Amino acid sequence: MTALDGSKPMLEQIAHRGLSNVNTVHADLFNWNPPTEWDAVFFAHWLAHVPEDRFDRFWGAVDGALAPGGHVIVIDVAPEEQRIEEHIHEHESIPLTRRRLRDGRQYDVVKKYWEPEELIERIRPLGFEGAGTKIGTEDGFGFVVWDVVRGSDDQS
Numbered sequence: 001m002t003a004l005d006g007s008k009p010m011l012e013q014i015a016h017r018g019l020s021n022v023n024t025v026h027a028d029l030f031n032w033n034p035p036t037e038w039d040a041v042f043f044a045h046w047l048a049h050v051p052e053d054r055f056d057r058f059w060g061a062v063d064g065a066l067a068p069g070g071h072v073i074v075i076d077v078a079p080e081e082q083r084i085e086e087h088i089h090e091h092e093s094i095p096l097t098r099r100r101l102r103d104g105r106q107y108d109v110v111k112k113y114w115e116p117e118e119l120i121e122r123i124r125p126l127g128f129e130g131a132g133t134k135i136g137t138e139d140g141f142g143f144v145v146w147d148v149v150r151g152s153d154d155q156s
């Protein structure tokens with residue numbers, strides 16, 4: 001397994017958990033070209049932070065990272081979470097939400113909430129096909145999980 005993140009402390013969590021079968025890659029996903037192909041690509045709580053103007057290139061990298069017949073599994077918070085966000089606004093059509101750190105600093109971060117079918121429709125022209133399912137949204141803290149393949153891949 002290969003785990004990629006732009007934050008070294010985040011990757012160090014893997015060593016702290018004693019996971020020995022994981023290679024780590026410290027890289028900026030917006031400037032990363034996959035060096036090989038994997039049977040599956042998984043990203044958790046990442047896609048919502050991908051701005052529209054980097055979206056297609058990012059999915060191009062996902063495409064390049066995926067072996068024939070491979071699956072892309074995506075998990076992110078469900079749009080219902082917007083009810084409990086502190087502050088949501090748009091700047092030049094970029095959806096932003098406010099995050100406050102314990103030390104008082106605050107940042108507006110890109111946060112695009114995807115409905116299950118909305119994401120499928122967005123990535124279909126990029127060559128992907130699949131489905132998304134909402135889970136546990138009743139209390140406002142739910143998720144959406146997508147299972148996506150290349151549209152042209154033969155799944156039989």
Ligand SMILES: C[S@@+](CC[C@H](N)C(=O)[O-])C[C@H]1O[C@@H](n2cnc3c(N)ncnc32)[C@H](O)[C@@H]1O
Pocket residue numbers: 004005006007010027028029030043044045046
């Ligand atoms: C909301 S966290 C999710 C972390 C982890 N995937 C999880 O599910 O717990 C978003 C992650 O994206 C990473 N990140 C932000 N910008 C990045 C970039 N340009 N390239 C790679 N990773 C990035 C952050 O370091 C952070 O670990």
